[in-house]
Amino acid sequence: MVDTRPNVEAVKNLRDVGLRPTRQRLALARLLFGHGNQHVTAESLYDGALASGIKVSLATVYNTLHQFTAAGLLRQVVVDSTRCYFDTNVAEHQHFYFEDTGEIADIPQTPEISGAPGQPGARINPIGLTDLPADMEISRVDIVVRLRSAG
Amino acid sequence: MVDTRPNVEAVKNLRDVGLRPTRQRLALARLLFGHGNQHVTAESLYDGALASGIKVSLATVYNTLHQFTAAGLLRQVVVDSTRCYFDTNVAEHQHFYFEDTGEIADIPQTPEISGAPGQPGARINPIGLTDLPADMEISRVDIVVRLRSAG
DNA sequence: GTAACTGCAAAACTTTTGCAACCAG
DNA sequence: CTGGTTGCAAAAGTTTTGCAGTTAC
DSSP, X not given: OOOOSOOHHHHHHHHHTTOOOOHHHHHHXXXXXXXXXXXXXXXXXXXXXXXXXXXXXXXXXXXXXXXXXXXXXXXXXXXXXXXXXXXXXXXXXXEEEXXXXXXXXXXXXXXXXXXXXXXXXXXXXXXXXXXOOTTXXXXXXXXXXXXXXXX | OOOOSOOHHHHHXXXXXXXXXXXXXXXHHHHHHSSSSXXXXXXXXXXXXXXXXXXXXXXXXXXXXXXXXXXXXXEEEOSXXXXXXXXXXOSSOOEEEETTTTEEEEOOOOGGGOOSTTOTTTTTGGGXXXXXXXXXXXXXXXXXXXXXXXX
16 A cells, blocks of 8 residues: 655655656655665566556656656666666665675665765775876766675 | 787687687687777677678677686676676776766776785775675675766 | 656667577597 | 587567657646
8 A cells, every 4th residue: 555645745855856746756756765775677666666556657767767866866876787776875885786686785884984975986095096087087986796605 | 901820829728718719719819818908898899800800790799708708718897787898807906987988997006006916805895894794705896986077 | 838748669779599500629 | 420609580678769648837
């Protein structure tokens, strides 16, 4: 049973990023942001929407994911060259990738691992990255720790 | 003009990893390993092969790239969820990804950035990665520094 | 009313697969 | 010869596109 009451806050959030709060966007936003941090693919979100009785097309799911990403509500995670993952956690953090299952998980943040907040790449500086190509700046540093079962 | 003389060393290298040294594999190996480190996609290698007058099918290029990767001759680089890149440099190293052009470059190794040789993930340990999920071991740590033009 | 948005189906792409023909040893 | 390889074409899977119809405001 999905709560379908209009959500004043969600409407405002969408407006704030310049997106018209349509039925589909509100429903997808509820699925994405109403259940803690998630890592979704277009297909998994589409399946979740259908399972919740939300009427939406796959093309709209793709559009919405990209619009939310452009608006800074989502972050794209590249770990697998056959699928696009989107992360509802847009804070600086890194990922575990489970090679056996294809699943993704956030690497839990510890005090030691944190860099200066809001500083892209701050966390990697301690390991010696100082020289960038001319006229280039860091957009983001992606770190994926790929895991396999031990033994 | 491509040198097409049989290459005793290349034949030996392929045999060493258990691959039969066929015309196509030798030609692709020459393209891949005869011109310094490279980052190729299946399509770019296929185009390069055609341009060099090598008769090979795209399916064989895919097969060969995966066989070479499984044999440890190549390493797969995941930076873009729409394409598979392969790197002829199989040593521990990280990549720049140029968001504007989609190109990849190795991050030049400096003494400060190097970790213990042959220790997967050794380089990232200094930034605090200590706790892994139960019964898991690190297969590899991928670090991609995504760059955009400054200004 | 109007521009933005959605849904559907088709198209575009990359990658994989199945199988007959081919070739290295 | 014989099994591993190759080429082709078709299939599979994900993502994008074009356009008519719908919706938010």
